[in-house]
Amino acid sequence: MYSFNSRIRYSEVCSNKELDFFSIINYFQDCSLFHSESVGQGFDDLEQRHRIWLMNAWQIQVARFPVFGEDIKVSTWAYDFNAMYGYRNFLIEDKQGKVCANANSIWIYMDTENNRPVKIDEAVARAYKPEEPYPMDYAPRKISLPDDLMESTPFPVLRRNLDTNNHVNNGEYIRMSEEFIPDNFKPAGMRAEYRRSAVMGDIIIPLIHQSESALTIVLADAARKPYTIIEYTA
Template identity: 55%
Template sequence: MYSFNSRVRYSEVNKDKKLDLTSIINYFQDCSTFQSEDIGMGLSYLENRNRIWLLNGWQIQVNRYPSLGETITTGTWAYDFKSMYGYRNFIIKDSNNEICAAANSIWVLLDTLTHRPVRITDDDIGRYYMEEKYDMEYAPRKIPIPENLKNYDSFTVVRSNIDTNNHVNNGQYIKMAEEYLPLGFKIRQLRAEYRMSAVLGDTIVPMVSEKKNLCSVVLADTNGNPYTIIEFER
């Protein structure tokens, strides 16, 4: 497992002084980026080969949200590569080695010239060490679009939403979607499926479905085609 240590910062907590979900996702993304950079297969390596890894889906389970100032360890490892897909687990542990959050993620290798997925080769993954997959109940990759969606006012993608791939960052979609959760909704599990990449200036139409313990948010274009489908479970 590749890992790094940190403390929960004030800029990462919510009104309850707890690490928020977007910050958990940022820790996960940073951890995988650090690993790739440290083994020489980071952003520059990918750019030189006209490749990028795009996130296809998250499944994140939260046992507890670490508190302000708490020491945490974020870890990640790859557990499988098949065809165009890479599979990676993440964890956040506290100082007692208790798991605060764990995640499964699915990535797609994309050719930046053709904008199409490509088959993974040893040149793409040769320096990653694979480990056993994390012991959790794995949900399906695909998330069905729920019925009886309620539309909300659309908004425009701004510069602060954009990452190094010139797309809306994975965590930004989650932050957008959280705005439509009922008050007091404490997230126990998140599932997200990314279908299209929104870019600067795109219009996003939020559509929401609420059930007893589930809130689904579809962030779509003006034709109703989903950029992302996000399922929050309390």
């Protein structure tokens, strides 16, 4: 397990002084990158081997959203590797050690020269020293699409949405989707399935479906093919 301590910054909270799912993902993503650097699997090592990890799916459960000024501990560990997939858990705990948020994530190991998934090297899997998975109800990797999706206003990919791979960062899709959460819908859970990478110049079409307990937001291209599917649950 890799952990780091932090304090919730004003720049990270919403108008209610709480973190949102986008901010939580940023903490989780930073923690996973710090972990990889600490075991010799960081940016430079991956670049030399022409490899990257791409996010395939998130599942996040929130007991409560940490607030401005609060001290937290963020932790992550790998729990399995299978062919081209890596599996990783995350926690955010408060000062008393109570879990504020927990998550499961699924990653794909990619060859950047051929732009295709490849089998994870045994040395890579050993470096992370997999531990036991966190006790949570694990949802399927794929999210089913509702039939009656309503189209909202299209918007372009901006430079600020890109990461070091020149693709839209996985957390940015979540920030985009949060613009379409109604004020009267308060999600405590979030799942995301990443199907394709959007890049600079792409136009994203939001497709939305809401029921009493769930909100599905599809970020799609002009042909309505999803880049990412996000499901929020109350």
